[in-house]
Amino acid sequence: MELYTYYRSTASYRVRIALALKGLDYQALPVNLLAAGGGANRQPEYLRINPQGRVPALRTDDGELLIQSLAIIEYLEERYPQVPLLSQELAARAHERAVALLIGCDIHPLHNSSTQNLLRQWGYDEARVLEWIGYWISNGLAAVEQLIGEQGYCFGEQPGLADTFLIPQLYAAERFKVPLDAYPRIRRVAALAAEHPAFQKAHPANQPDTPA
Incomplete structure (x- = not known):
């Protein structure tokens, strides 16, 4: 398999975690989102992909x-x-997907690079952009904190779909200096993931396109 990825893309990070958890081999094909000309992702070669x-x-x-x-x-x-x-039980799978969707659809799109760039075009200065980002990440994580379990990973002793979405979102929170003090359950999951080889392998610091 070939994965078109960017080291600090949280969406790419999710897929890297899933591949690592499943023990699947793949070739990483880095796509530099900051390359000249608006990013390699905006060039005709990648748009065909x-x-x-x-x-x-x-x-x-x-x-x-x-x-x-x-x-x-x-x-x-x-x-x-x-x-x-995903769990074997039907309702449990729905809860796991709900957390993944909350992060993937309701938090991440409101702070990704395209949203940030549009805010800047509309005249927001960097302080207001960071205020916007912090608000939406904090608002979403407050809900996640109430939805995940009280022990283990998000929904049990083994990591699953919800964790593949949560851990990259926490990386983004760290990048944008969003505090996690109010979320003890989330911090528990983060601590477990930090010691897990699959999460370590997928981390942005350990990618072939990570800047030296």
Whole structure:
């Protein structure tokens, strides 16, 4: 498999975690979002891979080209079920997906680079942009704190779908200096993930395109 990725893209980070948790090999194909000309993701070569011009994209071992992190992870879950990321029980899976969707649809889009750039175009200075980012990350994490369990990872002793979304979101919170003091459950999950080899392997600090 080939993963089009960028080291600090939280969406790419989610897929790297899922691949690592499942023990799947892949070739990382870095896409520099900050390259000259608006980023490598905006060049014709990459737009032929993903017309949305975003990462990640995954070329599967049978040649399918997939986009959108949740769709990619759900594909991996169905194609390689041996290390499950979702519970067996129906309602539990819905709760796990709800946390992933809360992060992927309600938090992340409000602070990603395209949103930040639009705010700057509208005249927001950096202080206001950071205020915007901090508000939406804090607002979303406050809800996640109430939805996850009181021990282990988000929903049990083994990491799963919700954790693949939460840990990259916490990386973003750290980047933007959003405090986590009010979220003891979330901090517990972060501490567990920090010691887990799959999360370590997927971390932005350990990617082939991480700046030296």
